[in-house]
Amino acid sequence: MVDHTTVLIAGAGPAGLVLANLLRAQGIDTLVVERATREQVQTRARAGFLGPNSARVLTEHGLGAGMLHKGWSHGVCAFRGEDGEFELDYSRLGTGEVHTVYPQQDLVTDLVAEYLARGGDIRFGATITGVDPHTATVRYRDERGEGVATGRFLAGCDGSNGVTRHAVPARRLRQDHGVSWLAVLVGAPQSMAAVTYAVHDDGFAGHMARSPEVTRYYLQVPPGDEPGRWPDDRIWAALDDRLRTGAFGQLKRGPVLERRIVRLRSEVGETFQHDRLFLAGDAASLISPSAAKGANLAILEAEVLATAFTAALRGDERPLAAYSRTCLPRVWRAQEFSRWMIDLLHPHGDDFQRALRRARLHSLRDCRAHQNFFAEHYVGI
Numbered sequence: 530m531v532d533h534t535t536v537l538i539a540g541a542g543p544a545g546l547v548l549a550n551l552l553r554a555q556g557i558d559t560l561v562v563e564r565a566t567r568e569q570v571q572t573r574a575r576a577g578f579l580g581p582n583s584a585r586v587l588t589e590h591g592l593g594a595g596m597l598h599k600g601w602s603h604g605v606c607a608f609r610g611e612d613g614e615f616e617l618d619y620s621r622l623g624t625g626e627v628h629t630v631y632p633q634q635d636l637v638t639d640l641v642a643e644y645l646a647r648g649g650d651i652r653f654g655a656t657i658t659g660v661d662p663h664t665a666t667v668r669y670r671d672e673r674g675e676g677v678a679t680g681r682f683l684a685g686c687d688g689s690n691g692v693t694r695h696a697v698p699a700r701r702l703r704q705d706h707g708v709s710w711l712a713v714l715v716g717a718p719q720s721m722a723a724v725t726y727a728v729h730d731d732g733f734a735g736h737m738a739r740s741p742e743v744t745r746y747y748l749q750v751p752p753g754d755e756p757g758r759w760p761d762d763r764i765w766a767a768l769d770d771r772l773r774t775g776a777f778g779q780l781k782r783g784p785v786l787e788r789r790i791v792r793l794r795s796e797v798g799e800t801f802q803h804d805r806l807f808l809a810g811d812a813a814s815l816i817s818p819s820a821a822k823g824a825n826l827a828i829l830e831a832e833v834l835a836t837a838f839t840a841a842l843r844g845d846e847r848p849l850a851a852y853s854r855t856c857l858p859r860v861w862r863a864q865e866f867s868r869w870m871i872d873l874l875h876p877h878g879d880d881f882q883r884a885l886r887r888a889r890l891h892s893l894r895d896c897r898a899h900q901n902f903f904a905e906h907y908v909g910i
């Protein structure tokens with residue numbers, strides 16, 4: 530049996546679900562094909578910081594109720610290093626905008642519920658195994674066996690481990706930043722009011738809120754390290770050292786809920802489209818989490834793509850033809866800033882490079898123009 534729809538969407542992450550919701554709001558038929566179960570996508574903890582542009586997309590399109598109700602504003606971050614700590618109140622710098630802290634899994638939960646309420650069709654537990662960009666068709670496998678779905682357009686929103694991006698024959702530019710993080714979720718409230726970035730000779734450590742009960746910590750670890758080598762005691766000892774809790778106050782401890790290794794990698798397709806297939810989110814461009822941009826790019830691309838599909842279905846193909854050109858400059862600016870953050874926060878390189886990094890931190894502490902640059906790129910793009 531073949532399922533027919535107008536816009537077929539691979540993947541139910543932020544990109545696929547925002548796109549699906551925006552299209553449904555225009556009365557356009559959609560089908561989302563997702564490998565994981567509903568329970569799995571709604572409990573996958575990843576991002577938490579939404580920029581003002583993402584918050585705008587969500588609120589303007591009636592998708593922001595949960596975020597507005599349970600999320601909170603965040604406008605200060607702190608840097609700790611050998612010369613002490615300084616805070617940047619980015620709500621008063623640059624464009625004066627702030628982040629909204631709202632866990633990605635809560636956003637995904639809201640987006641699934643709203644999509645179903647808008648009459649959307651979604652197939653959970655269906656793994657796409659084949660993609661044809663010329664006919665906008667996918668083959669998938671689920672518990673009932675093999676299936677085929679086809680649309681007028683196909684949106685590849687199946688993330689960095691999906692299959693649709695392999696169907697775009699264009700070159701992809703890749704970068705392994707040579708840095709790995711142990712990403713830890715702790716069942717305890719945040720310990721500091723601000724996101725805190727610690728620069729330490731043993732490696733970077735980060736602290737950021739996720740919800741009133743859950744805090745995200747990052748620890749730089751050697752490339753190739755494994756989560757099993759990081760029992761709770763070792764995690765807390767490294768966090769205490771690198772976050773210099775002796776000088777700045779103890780961390781609120783709680784159970785370690787999740788620990789995983791994240792390799793800081795980037796990958797950008799030269800184009801996001803091939804025939805009737807259009808990529809969005811991590812499938813189009815993967816970005817390291819160093820500046821918390823991935824989910825934000827996914828949401829913004831979904832909005833651009835929804836507008837372009839809607840225009841094309843009404844007879845104007847120009848926005849769709851310009852889709853990659855519209856998105857790529859923003860993607861590269863986000864990549865550039867994420868790389869800038871990696872360079873700032875990680876102690877690799879020789880003594881000369883360490884001294885440069887320290888000077889950059891001093892400049893960020895003391896120079897208003899530098900602070901404005903940081904603030905604008907940190908929340909924006």
Ligand code: RFL
Pocket residue numbers: 539540541542543544545562563564565570575576577578579633655656657658686687688689690691692712791809810811812818820821822823824825826827
């Ligand atoms: P997703 O969220 O990965 O969703 C893709 C979906 O496609 C499904 N899929 C398939 N479905 C069918 N058939 C197949 N063959 C399939 N293969 C895959 C998957 O099951 C999944 O449901 O991609 P999307 O929508 O592009 O969204 C991207 C974001 O999830 C990602 O960029 C962010 O999580 C990155 N990120 C952060 N971004 C931010 O903006 N702010 C942050 O604070 C932030 N923190 C993070 C992060 C990513 C992290 N990790 C895990 C790398 C923190 C971490 C630790």
